[in-house]
Amino acid sequence: MNPKQKTIDTLLQGRSTTIQNTSGRVYAPANIALCKYWGKRDADLNLPLTPSLSVSLGPKGSYFGFQMIEDKEHQINVNGIQIEKTSAFYQRLVSFLNLFPNAEQACLQIDIESTIPIAAGLASSASGFASVVKALNELYGWQLSLQELSILARLGSGSACRSLWPGFVEWQMGERADGLDSHGVSLPETWPEFRLGLHLISTQEKSISSREAMEITRKTARFFKLWPEQVEQDFKAIQNALSEKDFKALGQTAESNALALHAMMLNAVPAISYTQPHTLMAMQKIWALRAQGLALYFTQDAGPNLKLLFLEPDRETVLAHFPELDVVAPFAE
């Protein structure tokens, strides 16, 4: 049996197996890790080698609308455009839907609206899969807990397990082989002044998926051996920074953690570099501004874009230097 299906069967034991709501619309935010997830201990179940810690992006994420239709296949639109059934996107989503019991009883018209560019290292698959499991929960009326939905979302895309909650979220790596203890946990800290600015360098699809990059890194990068140790230290430092509201420590650690990730990828064979010349220019600008005293930091995922970290009082200064920045206030009402 597919190990994903085993997890699904366990979680859905005793839950409804018939359609309860023929239509609905749910939302899940994207999330950006401040301490990154990189490397799996189980590639089938997306079980991580380390914990990770993210902040959800409030209004940046994925809406997932569904409606039962009389048809033989699902219809999927993304941002109003119909997706080819032969595309990788369609295949990946439908394969995931087909893991669930009685999947054949409902063909759906699916309307995904992403308020964040897709497959550009902007966590679109995280919000995407989190929204899928929320939608299935509605469709079947399972009434699963967010923690249970987090486990299901993880099966679609590891980091999706952090997109079930707003604010800061920890992905507890867990120890069990079946992964039932590997899921997101909402952290109590809020930080109303915390800002994350999306600095888009390119929204083209990345040349190598994070899934592949993770595997190449794990197999070929010598420095990957020390990644768990790096995460352990950074994770603690970020937890402390959150509880003490020490923004400088938070920013510095998140930036170091991201740079360590990209350093490991440079150490892979062949080297993987998501950094583009304009990414580096932006980093150099941030370093120069910081040398002048501005509390501005960045993080970078499996793509060329940067996510700038700063506090509301510095917003105008930051925007003066990065006028195109798309500023997210994760804790705004």
Place this chain on the structure above:
Amino acid sequence: MNPKQKTIDTLLQGRSTTIQNTSGRVYAPANIALCKYWGKRDADLNLPLTPSLSVSLGPKGSYFGFQMIEDKEHQINVNGIQIEKTSAFYQRLVSFLNLFPNAEQACLQIDIESTIPIAAGLASSASGFASVVKALNELYGWQLSLQELSILARLGSGSACRSLWPGFVEWQMGERADGLDSHGVSLPETWPEFRLGLHLISTQEKSISSREAMEITRKTARFFKLWPEQVEQDFKAIQNALSEKDFKALGQTAESNALALHAMMLNAVPAISYTQPHTLMAMQKIWALRAQGLALYFTQDAGPNLKLLFLEPDRETVLAHFPELDVVAPFAE
């Protein structure tokens, strides 16, 4: 006693202590490491933590002309321009000269001609200090062996110990606390078709010296722990590639080794990045050309410039893509 002086006294035991030649002119080539030197086990004596392996740059290097003068201080010209006595360059060179016995008996007019830009990560200090010890050997008529001169050059700048020979040179790290077994050794392999192209991004002085960067990396970069292991593997791979004339293996290993070095620096706190946007553009171009089948590789030192590695039959193709490239033929007559 200054540990450098102890080494000097040991090597010069029984040698002439008086001026034998009042003028002379010597030359030492710059050298580019294919397996890098990074990190010291003894910072006073520039004793390395690992061996390293370089190729000397033939006509790219330093001429060191000297002439005794009636004066109280040395006069130093670099490429025809008189150097301020308060400058770091003057101080570093004169401090080195003053380590030698009876240094006060001769004031010199020194004329350095560098055929490679200075302090831009182009190994100018390597050829510089190698030429200094060759000049002192002439001045005093010591008749030291190249191996002994290599040890003396190392005291000025670690990588200078590889600049006493043309071609491929290994820096044997040695084991002794006094460093008398830590010096260059000329390798027997020649490779007439081997080409190294200097791709200059910037010849401005670097913002952080390799000496400082090495120390920050050693103290703060977690990944530095694995550097000796990385070097051990790369060193063997390069030795094999040289003996088998396997250019692809040589280029791939030299490139990986350089990227591992820069990855470690990204992992330092604060991160050290010598890479400029134009450096990255050139790397991307090299990767794209390689994907099309061209056997073109690069290495990068503590600066933004790249050194391209290729073979003579690909020279025209490489120059078509990098028309400004300054091509060196290390084994040309």
